[in-house]
Amino acid sequence: MRIIGIVLVVVGIIALAVPSFTFMTSERAVDTSFFKIDVQKPHTIVFNPIVGVVATVAGIAMIFASTKTVIR
Numbered sequence: 001m002r003i004i005g006i007v008l009v010v011v012g013i014i015a016l017a018v019p020s021f022t023f024m025t026s027e028r029a030v031d032t033s034f035f036k037i038d039v040q041k042p043h044t045i046v047f048n049p050i051v052g053v054v055a056t057v058a059g060i061a062m063i064f065a066s067t068k069t070v071i072r
Contacts, residue, residue: 002063004059004062005060005066006063008055009055009056009060010059011055012054012057014052015052016049016056019047020045020047022045024043026040027040
């Protein structure tokens, strides 16, 4: 459970630090026997900052909950 908490904290911090990222895909627009045209299209994925905060807080709670159960 502690490992999952650490992963959630790291993912939450990354989601807060990088609000969005863009990647490109290429598609074939024209395809004839001797003539080919490829078009690159951008795709943007946006992270909501609330999700980053919730993931970070949940990860911290899981880390503290797992350390309390080990001590008892």
